[in-house]
Amino acid sequence: MGIDLSVIWFVIIVFATLMYIVMDGFDLGIGILFPFVRDAEERDVMVNTVAPVWDGNETWLVLGGAGLFGAFPLAYAVIIDALTIPLTLMLIGLIFRGVAFEFRFKATPSHRPFWDRAFLGGSILATFCQGVVVGAVLNGFPVHNRAFAGGPFDWLTPFTLFCGLGLVVAYALLGATWLVMKSENPLQQTMRGVSRGLVLAMLVVMAVISLWTPLAHPAIAVRWFSLPNLWYLLPVPGLTLVVALGLWRSLANPANHAGPFMLTLGLIFLGFSGLGISIWPNLIPPDISLWQAAAPPQSQGFMLVGALLIVPIILVYTFWSYYVFRGKVQPGEGYH
Template identity: 40%
Template sequence: MWMPEALLPDLAAAAIAFTIITYVILDGTDLGVGILFATHRDPDEKRIMVKSILPIWDGNETWLVLGGGGLLALFPVAYSVLFSALYIPVMTMLLALIVRAVALEYRQDASGRMKRLLDISLVGGSLIATLCQGLIMGCVVQGIEQHDGRFSGTGWEWFGAFPLTCAVVLVIGYALLGNCWLFWRTEGRLQSVAKRRARRLGWLTLLGTAVVFVWSGLVNPAYREHLFASSLTLPLILLQCGLVAGFHRAFSHRFAFLPLFAVLGGFGVAFALAIIALYPMILPTSLTIREASAPPSSQAFMLSGFAVLVPVTLAYSTWGFWVFRGKVKKDG
């Protein structure tokens, strides 16, 4: 075997974590633009918004496929328990993503009543998918009941106060990402509106994230203990403070991508703090990474595949962003 067996579960968990955060920051931006679509009436502005994400949205969703398939192969027990507990929000999310995809791809050639229907589908699909992702995240942090690797709950744990709060905060966060994307990729009135909204949503996202983290410590005191015990917590919090300050100063800078990059960094730091709080659990409160792991041979094989697929997917995504770089114009 090309690496010690003892390292395989942690490496496998790191691979899954990487696909999750990459999906969130990439497709979260697309979903944020879709959510914001409801706040614009000007046909030209709508056309520009769709054109800004049309070339890259499908590549961003590749990370969702990698994450789901990787979880099944690397942690089959966690996959079984997770999808048994979250069948309704997971399936609803997938259906919403399909509806959004259809709206994105067919809107340009539609007219009249059909275009209005596709606009509603784009907003609804983006909003529902985001809410479902927030519910899934909140339910996982809240804890999923399992016994001997089998789900033992009711299947409605996701419909609680904490998961619903996480869903609302994620909608605000994705809308912030969407506004920062539009500030970078557009100009004129659309850029000005995005700038104004991004400043407001930045504070709301920060407040909502703080509420979720404090509430998480009340849901499970072990999270709070893990954060206090880690030597990485304070540097990460200081980094987050720096990113917040940089975000609000970035709008006056000539580089329009800086606000988006600051928010993406903030999402990454929050995700790192969440990992510190949860580790070594993969499904709180009773299923650890090692308990849920596939056999070492399976994990080694899948990690070899990840070592090839992840760089290729990153290169493809980077190339796509480079090809379609620059300001998006109505007739460009």
């Protein structure tokens, strides 16, 4: 049996996407959490927890986009055409977040509130648009003659807007539990309280999306609720509840600093897995599979050589940067 390059590239892109969600997720989550913290020194601590690593985290977004472009050009063309507006708004949000990240440390006290608002607004805009994109992909795209056949605002539906709101909640939870791990009192206590509220909101979001998708898409309902699939997939929602309960308990334990963040990663992974199960093997729901959207094997093989070289390098320097800047961040110290 030969090597299926399309499946290998699908795994690489999914891995890059998940790494981006995890790493840039808590970066963006810190911006989303700014309204919960008014003290300027505590806001500085929040930003300093990710200052050494935030820009490297976006490497995974570039890798995922470039992989989709090279390995699945049909999917890239359809998604870019269908989601031009939310993707453009997402990039604008990321630009505002990045500029504000650098400028807020160098601004005069009178200008600092402006850059704080830019940091907050850019983080929310980028996150919300990413959630809209996820919702639009779940809804699917009309394709005719290998081109997007819909309108420029097909992505604008109640479901996609709710997915945008849901991702804001997810990233805020990632950011809050990250700060539980990286900060100390009183900021840590504030984040424990915020995290508990966000856990409940996250469970509501996951429950609504888990019901909404099969009700709106019969094919997804068949995937989850037909036998024997139901028995195979039942562990996913079951594990979600177990992890959420463990997260709630770890937040109530003052001695547990890293546990809440690790359990939040588990919760995000389970939610991501559920979405993947719903659309597999379609790269462009509802009808175009990853094999139909794939580039020629020669192109995928040529790109794979580069990916096998660059991905380990990215993993090594990412691990090293997080290792070097491990530990708690104290007020008055940071990397600018």
